[in-house]
Amino acid sequence: MLTALAVLGGFGLDLLLADPAWMPHPVVWMGRVITWLEKVLRRLFPDNPAGQRAAGRVLAAVLPLGTFALAAGALALAYRLHPAAGFALETLWCWQALALRGLADESGKVYEQLAREDLPAARRAVSRIVGRDTQRLSAEGVAKAAVETVAENFSDGVAAPLFYLLIGGAPLGLAYKAINTMDSMVGYKNERYLHFGRAAARLDDAANYIPARLAALLWIAAAALGGFDAKNAWRIWRRDRRCHASPNSAQTESACAGALGVQLAGPAWYFGEYYDKPAIGDPDRPVTPGDILRADRMLYLAGLLALGLGLAARMGGLLLWELL
Numbered sequence: 001m002l003t004a005l006a007v008l009g010g011f012g013l014d015l016l017l018a019d020p021a022w023m024p025h026p027v028v029w030m031g032r033v034i035t036w037l038e039k040v041l042r043r044l045f046p047d048n049p050a051g052q053r054a055a056g057r058v059l060a061a062v063l064p065l066g067t068f069a070l071a072a073g074a075l076a077l078a079y080r081l082h083p084a085a086g087f088a089l090e091t092l093w094c095w096q097a098l099a100l101r102g103l104a105d106e107s108g109k110v111y112e113q114l115a116r117e118d119l120p121a122a123r124r125a126v127s128r129i130v131g132r133d134t135q136r137l138s139a140e141g142v143a144k145a146a147v148e149t150v151a152e153n154f155s156d157g158v159a160a161p162l163f164y165l166l167i168g169g170a171p172l173g174l175a176y177k178a179i180n181t182m183d184s185m186v187g188y189k190n191e192r193y194l195h196f197g198r199a200a201a202r203l204d205d206a207a208n209y210i211p212a213r214l215a216a217l218l219w220i221a222a223a224a225l226g227g228f229d230a231k232n233a234w235r236i237w238r239r240d241r242r243c244h245a246s247p248n249s250a251q252t253e254s255a256c257a258g259a260l261g262v263q264l265a266g267p268a269w270y271f272g273e274y275y276d277k278p279a280i281g282d283p284d285r286p287v288t289p290g291d292i293l294r295a296d297r298m299l300y301l302a303g304l305l306a307l308g309l310g311l312a313a314r315m316g317g318l319l320l321w322e323l324l
Helices: 002-017 026-044 049-081 083-097 100-115 119-127 139-186 198-225 230-240 249-260 290-323
Strands: 263-265 268-270 273-275 279-281
Touching: 002 083, 002 100, 002 139, 002 290, 026 049, 026 083, 026 139, 049 083, 049 139, 049 198, 083 139, 100 119, 100 139, 100 290, 119 139, 139 198, 139 249, 139 263, 139 290, 198 230, 198 249, 198 290, 230 249, 230 279, 249 263, 249 279, 249 290
Parallel strands: none
Antiparallel strands: 263 279, 268 273
């Protein structure tokens, strides 16, 4: 019961406060550990494909397992000291594992700059939330990038953390964040990380496999609740959900594209290299700045649905366990 309440409290704090800049965040420390471990492991293992793959496997095992163990130990100690201390710490970590309000706020800043017709500022704003190169983007390209990241990051910033928080509390939720952070730092198919980052990328794919599909269904339900085209969201999701190199990234993007009646994804530049990625959705109309706000509306609705259904599933499972 306390874990469910901590998840509810963490979700509420995320909605109210997002991630205050002054507050130390576990992901920052995870990033520092990843950087340190990469340096150490690259020195310890041979500088060849097999050696770097082995080093990457060590990183992919040590970081999430270490995160889980440290979080579980600290939480057990806090609860032993006093139930209120344990509950407060778990609520804090549940809050920090979620990124709904922050995602909406950052995408909203992109909308504000586009509404002012300040394209350079809009490019800078969107560069904070996307991994692609933004200096070549048109105004429509900036809006499209913002919509895509809202849809895609609903899965790994809201739905997946909730999924793991509700199963295993803050320790499992933070272990998921470690996996996701690791993938965002080393899970690239470029010369530096093609071998070293392979295990991290595959682990992230596995960790997100179920949550990404649940997130897509939640997005379609949110489209229906928000007055968007849920029927088309379902159609495009069924058709285009595999139109990405990752097995998970196109799940929510396709649902969002269908709900809005626009085309997302397509070719893009990353770190100065051109990638001819497939498009998602139908080009029924151009993507506009207003689509960012529409995507944010579905983001909030889908997040609330995820919370409500997740809490109901957890409480139902606990009740069934007691009855058995």
